[in-house]
Amino acid sequence: MNKDSEQHSSFFETLKRDYSENLILDTETLPDYARDASEINVRPSAIFFAENESEIIDVLKQCRAENIPIVFRGAGTGYTGGAVPVSGGLVLSLERMRKLEIDSKNRMARCGPGIITIELMKEAEKFGLFYPPDPASYDESVLGGNIAENAGGLHCKKYGVTKDYVIGLRAITVEGEIIKTGYYSRNDIFNLTSVLIGSEGLLAAITEIAVRLINLPVIGPTILASYSKPDEAASVVSEIIRLGIVPSVMEYMDGDAINCSNRYEKSIDIEKAEAILLLETTGENCRGEAKMIENICRQYNPVSLMFESDPVLAENLWKIRRNLSKAVKASVKYKIAEDVCVPPSKLPELVEFVSQLNNEYPIRINSYGHAGDGNLHVNFLTDNKEDLKNGLIKKGIVRLFRKTIELGGTLSGEHGIGLTKKDYLELEFNDDTIERMKDIKAVFDPNNLLNPGKMFPGKK
Numbered sequence: 001m002n003k004d005s006e007q008h009s010s011f012f013e014t015l016k017r018d019y020s021e022n023l024i025l026d027t028e029t030l031p032d033y034a035r036d037a038s039e040i041n042v043r044p045s046a047i048f049f050a051e052n053e054s055e056i057i058d059v060l061k062q063c064r065a066e067n068i069p070i071v072f073r074g075a076g077t078g079y080t081g082g083a084v085p086v087s088g089g090l091v092l093s094l095e096r097m098r099k100l101e102i103d104s105k106n107r108m109a110r111c112g113p114g115i116i117t118i119e120l121m122k123e124a125e126k127f128g129l130f131y132p133p134d135p136a137s138y139d140e141s142v143l144g145g146n147i148a149e150n151a152g153g154l155h156c157k158k159y160g161v162t163k164d165y166v167i168g169l170r171a172i173t174v175e176g177e178i179i180k181t182g183y184y185s186r187n188d189i190f191n192l193t194s195v196l197i198g199s200e201g202l203l204a205a206i207t208e209i210a211v212r213l214i215n216l217p218v219i220g221p222t223i224l225a226s227y228s229k230p231d232e233a234a235s236v237v238s239e240i241i242r243l244g245i246v247p248s249v250m251e252y253m254d255g256d257a258i259n260c261s262n263r264y265e266k267s268i269d270i271e272k273a274e275a276i277l278l279l280e281t282t283g284e285n286c287r288g289e290a291k292m293i294e295n296i297c298r299q300y301n302p303v304s305l306m307f308e309s310d311p312v313l314a315e316n317l318w319k320i321r322r323n324l325s326k327a328v329k330a331s332v333k334y335k336i337a338e339d340v341c342v343p344p345s346k347l348p349e350l351v352e353f354v355s356q357l358n359n360e361y362p363i364r365i366n367s368y369g370h371a372g373d374g375n376l377h378v379n380f381l382t383d384n385k386e387d388l389k390n391g392l393i394k395k396g397i398v399r400l401f402r403k404t405i406e407l408g409g410t411l412s413g414e415h416g417i418g419l420t421k422k423d424y425l426e427l428e429f430n431d432d433t434i435e436r437m438k439d440i441k442a443v444f445d446p447n448n449l450l451n452p453g454k455m456f457p458g459k460k
């Protein structure tokens with residue numbers, strides 16, 4: 001144990017006297033809290049389960065006085081290592097803060113950061129209301145994590161992402177100050193709500209979230225179209241967008257991803273396909289739009305085309321997509337997941353590039369994603385631990401990122417930067433922009449105690 005860790009451990013022993021129930025010191029008993037979905041493992045010195053703002057203020061002030069690094073945590077489903085602990089530091093979990101109030105008259109909700117995304121959606125539905133941002137992890141991830149990552153989801157093309165629904169936040173800074181933005185101050189002069197959304201736990205703990213809700217839309221049939229070539233499916237996407245049709249869901253999956261999903265749970269019989277599109281329309285003209293989509297799908301020689309209007313049976317089509325992330329993970333020991341995003345018109349080129357990369361590389365590479373937004377999750381898959389160290393995967397990722405930038409896209413469609421993408425930030429932002437972002441971090445957290453070592457590349 002080094003000197004710092006020794007000092008930290010005596011600090012945590014003292015803190016334990018005040019918080020005997022909420023503070024865990026034998027952190028090896030909770031191994032899930034040493035990682036997120038990136039699977040990077042770092043054991044924290046302590047884990048604190050906050051139940052209210054007063055506790056957070058007190059714990060942050062005490063940590064700040066002792067220079068203890070802190071990592072906020074939601075459900076730990078992040079893919080880029082944002083919730084991975086810092087050695088010798090505290091993990092501050094907000095999952096027990098579970099307020100959920102629907103204000104149906106004002107079509108909004110006030111939520112604690114520990115509410116699981118689907119819980120808000122289901123509660124809103126009881127009032128005929130809809131909270132659209134639905135990451136594929138919606139039955140696990142919590143709202144605090146969704147805000148901190150500005151999560152997207154299956155409905156993002158038509159309805160937008162998390163930031164489009166947040167109308168105000170309460171947050172606690174490392175100094176223990178309470179920030180009230182938007183709805184909680186009735187105004188937002190510097191738009192602090194936007195500053196905190198997507199801040200990946202670097203600026204403050206988000207302790208309450210006000211979101212707007214919309215009317216539950218009429219839902220059209222679920223459509224599943226399969227193709228023998230990935231670029232045929234991608235061309236359907238481009239054509240739908242070119243014609244100005246906006247499906248509520250337009251998900252793309254390649255052949256390897258489909259096989260993984262089928263092996264994980266065979267919810268429908270599907271003929272051998274190298275790509276699938278899963279589509280849904282909503283709104284008054286949902287049936288008309290579904291018909292137009294059917295015509296476009298037929299122009300590109302589908303292997304099969306399915307329609308399902310019964311929501312219970314449609315669930316079998318949805319399962320192929322909803323299961324995907326877990327299914328791909330179950331098919332292999334190591335899954336390095338990237339999420340790039342290009343203008344939708346460039347999706348066929350990106351899909352073709354990934355398919356070429358897969359042919360060239362000695363490891364499996366598959367892809368799927370929210371095609372309506374040009375968002376593609378590209379997974380590098382291997383059973384051999386050596387591949388993680390020998391630079392093979394890293395080279396592939398750099399090639400993917402360069403191609404994405406060349407196509408006018410972004411390195412992170414929705415999963416954030418965290419640990420895994422920080423070294424590539426300079427591919428996307430110029431030095432001046434990165435420096436100003438660092439300045440914002442320094443204003444909120446001058447001693448760099450909140451999620452240190454994340455988001456920004458190290459010194460050259």
Ligand SMILES: Cc1cc2nc3c(=O)[nH]c(=O)nc-3n(C[C@H](O)[C@H](O)[C@H](O)COP(=O)(O)OP(=O)(O)OC[C@H]3O[C@@H](n4cnc5c(N)ncnc54)[C@H](O)[C@@H]3O)c2cc1C
Binds near residue numbers: 083134136143148154
């Ligand atoms: C199966 C699967 C499917 C997924 N599908 C999608 C998808 O479709 N779209 C998408 O966008 N993402 C997706 N993700 C990624 C992930 O679910 C999202 O990024 C999600 O928003 C993370 O939420 P979380 O509660 O798990 O956050 P965590 O992983 O716990 O934390 C993520 C970041 O937020 C910070 N943080 C968490 N809570 C707070 C808080 N209260 N205050 C301040 N900072 C906080 C953490 O420090 C960390 O930096 C998927 C992940 C999995 C495993």
